[in-house]
Amino acid sequence: MTTPATGTAGAIPLLAARSSDEYRPLPPGPAERRAAADVAARAHEIARRLRTDLAAHLHDRRGTATTLRAIDAAHGGGYFDVPEAAEWDLEAAAEAFAGRHQVVDVQTHLVDPGRWGRRSAAALAGFLSTVDAGRWGGGVDPHEIDAARWASLVFGTSETAVALLTSTPGSAEENVLTNPQIDAARQVVDRYAGTGRVLTHTIVHPNLGPDEIERMPGWRSALSPSGWKVYTLYGPPTAASPTGGWFLDDDEVGFPFLEQVRSVGPRVVAAHKGLGGPVPEASVAAASPRDVGPAARAFPDIDFVVYHSGYERDPGGQEGPYAGPEGARGVDRLVATLETSGLGPGANVYAELGSTWFLMLRRPAEAAHVLGKLLVALGPRNILWGTDSTWYGSPQPLIDAFRAFTIPEPLRERFGYPALTPEVKEMILGDNARRVYRVADEVPVPAVGDGWVGRAAAELVRSVSAAG
Numbered sequence: 001m002t003t004p005a006t007g008t009a010g011a012i013p014l015l016a017a018r019s020s021d022e023y024r025p026l027p028p029g030p031a032e033r034r035a036a037a038d039v040a041a042r043a044h045e046i047a048r049r050l051r052t053d054l055a056a057h058l059h060d061r062r063g064t065a066t067t068l069r070a071i072d073a074a075h076g077g078g079y080f081d082v083p084e085a086a087e088w089d090l091e092a093a094a095e096a097f098a099g100r101h102q103v104v105d106v107q108t109h110l111v112d113p114g115r116w117g118r119r120s121a122a123a124l125a126g127f128l129s130t131v132d133a134g135r136w137g138g139g140v141d142p143h144e145i146d147a148a149r150w151a152s153l154v155f156g157t158s159e160t161a162v163a164l165l166t167s168t169p170g171s172a173e174e175n176v177l178t179n180p181q182i183d184a185a186r187q188v189v190d191r192y193a194g195t196g197r198v199l200t201h202t203i204v205h206p207n208l209g210p211d212e213i214e215r216m217p218g219w220r221s222a223l224s225p226s227g228w229k230v231y232t233l234y235g236p237p238t239a240a241s242p243t244g245g246w247f248l249d250d251d252e253v254g255f256p257f258l259e260q261v262r263s264v265g266p267r268v269v270a271a272h273k274g275l276g277g278p279v280p281e282a283s284v285a286a287a288s289p290r291d292v293g294p295a296a297r298a299f300p301d302i303d304f305v306v307y308h309s310g311y312e313r314d315p316g317g318q319e320g321p322y323a324g325p326e327g328a329r330g331v332d333r334l335v336a337t338l339e340t341s342g343l344g345p346g347a348n349v350y351a352e353l354g355s356t357w358f359l360m361l362r363r364p365a366e367a368a369h370v371l372g373k374l375l376v377a378l379g380p381r382n383i384l385w386g387t388d389s390t391w392y393g394s395p396q397p398l399i400d401a402f403r404a405f406t407i408p409e410p411l412r413e414r415f416g417y418p419a420l421t422p423e424v425k426e427m428i429l430g431d432n433a434r435r436v437y438r439v440a441d442e443v444p445v446p447a448v449g450d451g452w453v454g455r456a457a458a459e460l461v462r463s464v465s466a467a468g
Contacts, residue, residue, distance in 0.1 A: 013059060013397050014067045015039065015362060031074040032362050038070040046087055061093035062086065064397045068404055071362060078408035079364035080401070097400040101426045102161035102443060104433040105395055106199075106270075107307060107354035107386030109166065110150035110185065111176040112468050113142035119174035142176075147185050147464045148457035150390050155193070156453040158396035161430070161443050164199040164386075166270070169231035171205065177464075179203055183223045184467035185460060192456040196443045201229035201270055206257035207238055207246040213260050220264045226437045227268030227305065228261055233287040245286025248295035248304075258299050267302045268436060273334070274308040275355060289334040293341030296349045303436050305384060309351040309374060310334035313359055318366035321415045322373050331370050335377040345379025350436060353428075354386030361401050368407045372417030380424045384433045402429065 015036050039058075043066050047054040057063050065086035072080040085092040111124070125140045143149070154163045165185055167177040179202045186198040202225035206213050219225065233245045239252055248254040248271060261269055273289035289310040296304045311319075312330045319329075325336035334351065343349060351374045360367035374383050385402075387395040407420045418424075433439060446452050 013063065013393075014071075014358075014401060029363075031071075035067070035070040035074040035362070038073065039067050042066050042070065042087070050088070060090065061097060061396075061400060062088065062090060064400050065093050065096065067397075068401055071364060075364050078410075079368065079406060080404045081406055082404050097403050099159070099399075099403055099426060099429065100422075101430050102445070103159055103395075103399055104162040104164075104385065104430040104437075104439060105154065105160045105387050105389070106164040106305070106352060106384050106433050106437065107166055108150065108154050108163045108389050108395075109145075109168070109177075109391060110147050110464070111142050111145050112178075112181055112464050113146050114465050115176050115178075115468055116140075116142040118170070118176060120168055120170035121176050124168060124176060145390050147188075147460035150185075151189065151453050151456060151460055153390050153394050155189075155197070157394040158389075158399060160395055160399075161445050162197055162199060162433075162439055164201065164226065164433075164437065166201040166229050167203050169203070169205070169234040169272070171208065175203075178468055179219060179223055179225075180467040181464045183225075184463040188456055188460045188463050192452040192459075193446055194444050196440055197445075199226040199437055199439070201225055201227055203229050203231075204257065205235060206230070207235040207253045210256075213257055216260050217264045220266075225266065227266055227270050229270045229272075229307075230257070231272045232291070233272065233284065241286050243285055247286060247291040249291040249298070254291065254295060255298070258295060258302060261302055262299060266438075268305065269302055270305040270307055270352075272307045274306075274310040274312055274330070290337050292334065292349060293337030293339075293343055296338075296343060296347065297341045300348055303348050303350065305350045305352055305436065306334055307352045307354060307386070308356050309353065309370070311356040311359070311370065318363050318369075319373075320366075320369050322377075331373055335373055338377055345377070346381060347378075349378060350382045350384050350432070351378055352384045352386045354388040355391075357402060358387070358392055358398055361398075361405070364405070365411075367405065368411050368417070369415075371405075371420060372407050372411065372415060375418050375420070375424070376416065380418070380427055381432055381435075383428045384436065385429045399429065 043058050043063060044054060047057040065082050068080040068082045082096055086096040154160050165182050167175060167182060172178045182200045186200050189198045202219045202223050204212060204216065232247060235245055237244050238246050241247060246253040261267060273287060289306055292304055292306055310331050310333045314330060319331060322332055322335050325340055328336040338349060360370055387398050389395045403425055405420060407417050411417060412419060
C-alpha cells in the first residue's frame, strides 16, 4: 500500500467544510473553529521542526493524528485515542492507526465524464463546488472523479482491500453512471488486481414502472450484482407517496420489488435512507427509514442495508441519546422502526456509515451517540463500513479516524452503550460486509509497488465509456 494521502481535498483534511451529494454543509461551530486553529498552529510548528512541507505533513498520517488530537481536545477529550508521537513520526502514526483485518468499503463512486451533461450531473456538480471551492471554482472537471481517479484514490492511497461500486439516482438516460458501466469497471479491476476487489450494485427504480422490475432477472444474469441499490426518495408522486418517491413497505411498489429480489437474488437490498434532498424530484419524507422495519419483518430472507443509517445533519442541533419513537429524527428513526417492528440485534437489517461517519467525526459527542445507538439497536455484527469516496478523496483518513475513535466511559455508563473495542471496529470495517456481501475471508491484494492502478487507468476510462 502506498502512503495514505488525501489528495487536494482541502487545507486541513477532516476539517474542511464539506457536504454529501444530497445537501450543503453547515458552518463550523466554536469547537470546530478551535480545532482548526489548533491544527494550523500545531502542524506549522511540526513541519518547521521536521523541515518538511506543511501541505505534505497535513496530508499524511501525521497530519491526521494532529487533526484528531485537536478535535478531541476541543471537545473535552476521551473520543480519539491518538498518541502525541503519531504527530511527529510516520512509523508511530502507522502503529497508532494499524488494523488487523482487511477493509471492505461498501460505498464508493465514480462518474463517466462523457455523461456529465446528463440531468443528474447538476446535483453532483453542486456538491463538488462545496467540497473544495478553490479547486472547483472555475467549474467541475469530471475527469477528476472518473474511473481512473476512483481506482487511484480507493486502492492506490488507502488500505481498502474490497470496494463496492454504486451510483447516484437516476434513469439510464439521465445518470452519470449506468449499471453496465459499473460492471465494466469491476471487470477491468478483476483483470488487473484479481477477482474480488470490486463488488457492485445494480441501481433499480421500481417506482418508474413495471418494466424496471421485469428487467431485474436480465440484470442479475448479465451484471452479477452483489446487491440491489434503491433510492426511495427519488421519482414522481405515487399513491403511496403523494409528494414523490416510494416506500419499501407499500403494496404498489415496495412489496412487488422485494418479491422480485426474493425470486432472482441476490437477496440484498441497499436503500438510501437519510441525508434527504435535494435530488431530482426528491421527496424528503421518502428518505425516512420508517419503512425498513415493516419490510424487513415481511421479508426475513432478505438483508436490508440502510445506507447512511438514516442520519440527517440537523441545523437545529446534534443527535443525542435515543428519545423514543415519538417525533424521532435522524438515526432515531431507524432505531424506532426496528423497535416497533420487533427486530433486535442480529436481525436482517444493517446500518451503513458512508458520509455519516465523515460528517459526525468533527462532532465526536454526536458520533458517540449515533454509534452507541446503532450498537445497541442492531448489534456489532450489523454495522457496515462505507465512505462515499471518491466524493471525499482518499478513504484512508476516515479509516484512521474510525480506528482511533472510542465511546467515552461516562457516556457508556449513562446510556448503556457498549465499548467500541478494536475487535468491534474490525467487524465494522470489513468482517460484517464479508458476511452480507459474500466476500471471501481474505482477498488477494497485489504487493506494494505492483503498480496495477497506473496500468489499469486508461483501460478503466475506455471500458466505462464504451459501456455507456
